[in-house]
Amino acid sequence: DIQMTQSPSSVSASVGDRVIITCQASQNISSWLAWYQHKPGKAPKVLIFPASSLQSGVPSRFSGSGSGTDFSLTISSLQPEDFATYFCQQANSFPLTFGGGTKVEIK
Amino acid sequence: QLLLQESGPGLVKPSETLSLTCSVSGGSISSSSYSWGWIRQPPEKGLEWIGNIYYSGSTYYTPSLKSRVTISVDTSKNRFSLKLISVTAADTAVYYCARHDREAVPTAAYYYYYFYMDVWGKGTTVTVSS
Numbered sequence: 314d315i316q317m318t319q320s321p322s323s324v325s326a327s328v329g330d331r332v333i334i335t336c337q338a339s340q341n342i343s344s345w346l347a348w349y350q351h352k353p354g355k356a357p358k359v360l361i362f363p364a365s366s367l368q369s370g371v372p373s374r375f376s377g378s379g380s381g382t383d384f385s386l387t388i389s390s391l392q393p394e395d396f397a398t399y400f401c402q403q404a405n406s407f408p409l410t411f412g413g414g415t416k417v418e419i420k
Numbered sequence: 421q422l423l424l425q426e427s428g429p430g431l432v433k434p435s436e437t438l439s440l441t442c443s444v445s446g447g448s449i450s451s452s453s454y455s456w457g458w459i460r461q462p463p464e465k466g467l468e469w470i471g472n473i474y475y476s477g478s479t480y481y482t483p484s485l486k487s488r489v490t491i492s493v494d495t496s497k498n499r500f501s502l503k504l505i506s507v508t509a510a511d512t513a514v515y516y517c518a519r520h521d522r523e524a525v526p527t528a529a530y531y532y533y534y535f536y537m538d539v540w541g542k543g544t545t546v547t548v549s550s
Contacts, residue, residue: 314483328434344524347536355538356424363523363534400467404523404534408482411459411467 315403317341320410325420332388334415336401341381345404348386351414352397361386362404381391391417423448424517424541432548433510438504442517442541449498450475454501455520455535458491460513461543468513472520472535473500507548514543 316339326332339346359368361377364384365420374389388395396419401412428440442456449456457472471481473491481489485504493500502510518537525532 345534349537355519356542357537359449359536359538359541362536368538382441402469402536404536407480408471410467410534411469413466 314409315342315406317401317403317410317412319415319416321399321415322361322413323416323418325418326391327420328391328393330391330420332391332395334386334399334401334417336379336384336386336412337383338403338405342403342405344380345377346377346384347402347404348375349398349400349402350395350397357400359369360399388417422519423438423541424519424539425513426517426541426544428544428546430545430547432507432546433550434508434548436500436507438507438511438546438548440502440517440544440546441499442501442520443497443499445498449493450495452476453522454495455522456491456536457518457520458502459516459518459537459540461516462510470502476505509548510533512546512548515542515544517541 318337344364346364348360349357351357362369364378376387395396398414405414423445425443432438455472455474458470461467471491473479488505490503519539520535521538522533522535
């Protein structure tokens with residue numbers, strides 16, 4: 314199985330801050346990576362797939378980059394509605410696997 | 421708007437069978453473009469993908485659960501289900517159902533597919549305890 318290592322596990326930030334979350338794959342997955350946002354009690358929402366393609370309706374302050382084994386999700390200017398948990402998922406091969414998640418909290 | 425809703429018992433006894441259903445509304449489960457699957461998250465742990473199914477019945481399961489899991493689809497009721505036998509406390513988790521979209525990349529002989537989850541349910545908590 315491909316292991317996905319996500320960091321940090323949590324980050325405290327203020328509205329307007331730039332936040333960067335990283336995800337590292339245990340082997341080359343090309344650009345086959347998705348990023349999701351999850352708020353408590355709600356369905357997770359896909360933000361980006363593949364690695365740098367923003368899904369329809371996702372604000373442009375979100376961006377993804379990387380290929381091979383190293384990826385990042387950037388929130389350029391954190392908004393109040395962005396406080397949530399974010400996780401990555403490799404789509405390169407079965408079984409699909411996820412990063413451990415990053416909780417973005419209010420500072 | 422496509423909506424997915426998980427349902428099933430919130431408490432299951434050890435050694436018994438966990439059974440969950442995902443009801444799909446706002447769209448048809450009978451599409452060759454998508455597959456349908458289950459993901460779970462044990463307390464204080466990360467997400468674990470369980471498996472997926474096409475409307476035709478074709479499935480893939482994660483190897484660590486393959487001997488205990490069955491995913492099935494009922495196109496007449498526009499829903500799909502998860503069965504996990506011989507459960508233990510380690511199966512306690514929030515269980516999510518999700519539609520799997522895919523990117524198709526042609527090779528010389530066939531298409532290779534890359535899957536991600538484009539629509540999720542809100543999840544249902546299942547506790548395994550006597």
